[in-house]
Amino acid sequence: MKTQTLINTASELVAADKGLLAMDESTPTCNKRFAALGIPQTEEMRRDYREMIVTTPGLSAGISGVILYDETMRQKTKAGASFVQVLVDAGIIPGIKVDTGAKDMATHPGEKITEGLDGLRERLIEYHEMGARFAKWRAVFAIGEDTPSQSCIEANAQDLARYAALCQEVGLVPVVEPEVLMEGSHTLEKCSAVTEEVLQEVFAQLYAQRVMLEGILLKPNLVLPGKSCLQQANANEVADATVTCLLQAVPAAVPGVAFLSGGQSAELASLRLNAMNIRFKSRLPWELAFSFARAIQQPALEIWAGQLANAAAAQQALLHRVRCNQAARRGEYNDSYEQS
Numbered sequence: 001m002k003t004q005t006l007i008n009t010a011s012e013l014v015a016a017d018k019g020l021l022a023m024d025e026s027t028p029t030c031n032k033r034f035a036a037l038g039i040p041q042t043e044e045m046r047r048d049y050r051e052m053i054v055t056t057p058g059l060s061a062g063i064s065g066v067i068l069y070d071e072t073m074r075q076k077t078k079a080g081a082s083f084v085q086v087l088v089d090a091g092i093i094p095g096i097k098v099d100t101g102a103k104d105m106a107t108h109p110g111e112k113i114t115e116g117l118d119g120l121r122e123r124l125i126e127y128h129e130m131g132a133r134f135a136k137w138r139a140v141f142a143i144g145e146d147t148p149s150q151s152c153i154e155a156n157a158q159d160l161a162r163y164a165a166l167c168q169e170v171g172l173v174p175v176v177e178p179e180v181l182m183e184g185s186h187t188l189e190k191c192s193a194v195t196e197e198v199l200q201e202v203f204a205q206l207y208a209q210r211v212m213l214e215g216i217l218l219k220p221n222l223v224l225p226g227k228s229c230l231q232q233a234n235a236n237e238v239a240d241a242t243v244t245c246l247l248q249a250v251p252a253a254v255p256g257v258a259f260l261s262g263g264q265s266a267e268l269a270s271l272r273l274n275a276m277n278i279r280f281k282s283r284l285p286w287e288l289a290f291s292f293a294r295a296i297q298q299p300a301l302e303i304w305a306g307q308l309a310n311a312a313a314a315q316q317a318l319l320h321r322v323r324c325n326q327a328a329r330r331g332e333y334n335d336s337y338e339q340s
């Protein structure tokens with residue numbers, strides 16, 4: 001195992017006030033986002049959109065790493081440079097999503113199991129040769145009356161740990177993403193209990209698979225009330241619940257926690273990250289960073305709308321969200337960022 005390389009890469013990804021940009025939407029997810037805005041769902045449009053993102057001037061000031069999808073990993077700019085090379089030249093670490101999606105879990109109605117372990121070692125070797133230095137795998141857990149079940153949590157946690165071990169074997173930092181979904185009417189307390197249970201099982205399995213914790217990043221959800229819960233929480237309540245929960249489950253050896261945004265608005269994601277850093281930053285063993293997809297990309301996607309003429313304005317919108325999240329990492333984000 002390339003221990004020191006893994007440790008260095010993981011630390012670099014959460015250094016200073018930077019974070020990760022997730023642009024690893026699978027083709028169906030990317031097409032869904034395009035369809036909502038009337039953008040044609042073709043490979044060329046997806047390429048154009050991703051070229052707009054990776055060529056954003058100054059992106060590396062706030063983005064340490066970008067998570068790509070297999071299609072994107074193999075694409076080039078119109079000028080002929082691979083997206084991977086564009087990122088490396090800009091000083092951004094390329095990463096890759098390596099799960100093949102969350103599928104219905106047999107005998108577990110309403111629950112998902114993430115697939116992708118078959119042939120994973122060979123795929124990881126290829127991605128590493130192509131320039132990736134980290135890899136991501138997402139498991140999802142829906143909160144319902146009887147879910148998530150213990151067997152769903154165990155099976156997904158074990159698969160996350162097996163993927164993480166394979167990543168470290170080839171020199172890729174695993175970004176371990178167990179996502180407890182926001183959909184539902186559950187309370188903040190329920191989300192906290194489920195998130196803690198999931199994270200404890202994930203770390204038990206990571207230990208069992210002998211994963212080196214200094215060479216991973218965790219990409220969890222925030223602890224939030226369900227979207228349709230009548231009692232919503234303010235940013236400080238979310239910050240307290242999230243950090244209290246993480247402290248029960250995430251070992252100090254982990255260098256960083258890079259949150260997903262999960263469908264929160266871009267502004268709320270920044271506000272809540274900011275509240276956590278203001279209230280806890282100096283007292284935590286791990287960095288509190290971001291690995292957002294929608295909360296960084298959505299405003300830019302809406303401005304771009306499939307038109308080359310809008311690319312420069314879309315890049316400015318992307319940079320704006322990056323700067324907001326950098327400020328949130330420093331605990332300096334406030335309303336004035338949204339008025340400029």
Ligand code: 5MM
Pocket residue numbers: 022023024025026027028029030067101138179260261262263291292293294295
């Ligand atoms: C939860 O999704 C991840 C973070 O994105 P958000 O910040 O928008 O929540 C993201 O990396 C995710 O894995 C992809 O966007 C969706 O991938 P699939 O495989 O569902 O297309």
